[in-house]
Amino acid sequence: DxxxxxxxxxxxxxxxxxxxxxxxxxxxxxxxxxxxxxYPAEGPTFLISIxxxxxxxxxxxxxxxxxxxxxxxxxxxxPSQPGDSAVYFCAASLPWDDMRFGAGTRLTVKP
Amino acid sequence: SQTIHQxxxxxxQPVGSPLSLECTVEGTSNPNLYWxxxxxxxxxQLLFYSVGIGQISSEVPQNLSASRPQDxxxxxxxxxxxxxxxxxxxxxxxxxxxxxxxxxxGTQLSVL
Numbered sequence: 001d002x003x004x005x006x007x008x009x010x011x012x013x014x015x016x017x018x019x020x021x022x023x024x025x026x027x028x029x030x031x032x033x034x035x036x037x038x039y040p041a042e043g044p045t046f047l048i049s050i051x052x053x054x055x056x057x058x059x060x061x062x063x064x065x066x067x068x069x070x071x072x073x074x075x076x077x078x079p080s081q082p083g084d085s086a087v088y089f090c091a092a093s094l095p096w097d098d099m100r101f102g103a104g105t106r107l108t109v110k111p
Numbered sequence: 112s113q114t115i116h117q118x119x120x121x122x123x124q125p126v127g128s129p130l131s132l133e134c135t136v137e138g139t140s141n142p143n144l145y146w147x148x149x150x151x152x153x154x155x156q157l158l159f160y161s162v163g164i165g166q167i168s169s170e171v172p173q174n175l176s177a178s179r180p181q182d183x184x185x186x187x188x189x190x191x192x193x194x195x196x197x198x199x200x201x202x203x204x205x206x207x208x209x210x211x212x213x214x215x216x217g218t219q220l221s222v223l
Binding site: 006031032034036041042043044045046049051089091093098099100101102103104 | 117145147153154155156157160168199201203205210211212213214215216217219
């Protein structure tokens with residue numbers, strides 16, 4: 001039962017350009033959406049989140065957009081840097097404290 | 112500040128052997144605790160979560176079990192490991208009602 005889906009397993013972009021990572025969900029009860037960044041053999045680290053009552057949240061180079069009608073969110077990284085290369089997980093949280101993750105997208109930023 | 116400890120970092124176990132992974136959280140009270148697994152080339156699968164001592168919710172039927180004997184301690188166990196139990200196991204915590212989840216450093220389990 002995949003309630004959170006990341007359909008692109010990998011993405012490659014040039015340094016300085018925009019990276020757009022996408023995520024779709026099926027459960028309309030999710031109240032928070034989050035993005036995590038993960039390096040190999042390490043735990044994921046929190047990147048940015050957005051409440052279900054908002055449609056945009058920005059933090060430096062990172063912006064998350066939420067389209068509730070389409071049950072879709074995206075993470076924009078501008079400008080992309082080689083240090084951004086990692087696996088990015090989309091996550092969605094339920095009001096009773098459950099959290100579901102997508103399969104992840106491996107981002108490679110080429111110098 | 113809050114910290115989460117997870118050990119061991121790596122573990123190689125034969126098929127059929129038992130398993131015990133431990134996770135502890137410091138600097139907070141009554142956290143929600145989680146066990147996730149990342150199989151090779153796959154995403155993060157929620158295995159168990161707990162909202163209090165002795166309260167365990169299981170997401171996936173399997174030969175793994177979890178226990179929470181103390182407020183800030185979460186243990187993942189198995190009586191007999193299978194090859195399919197190999198993966199990267201992550202413990203996580205968060206304050207109840209707060210959206211951020213904080214992860215431990217993970218345990219790479221190889222069942223041979």
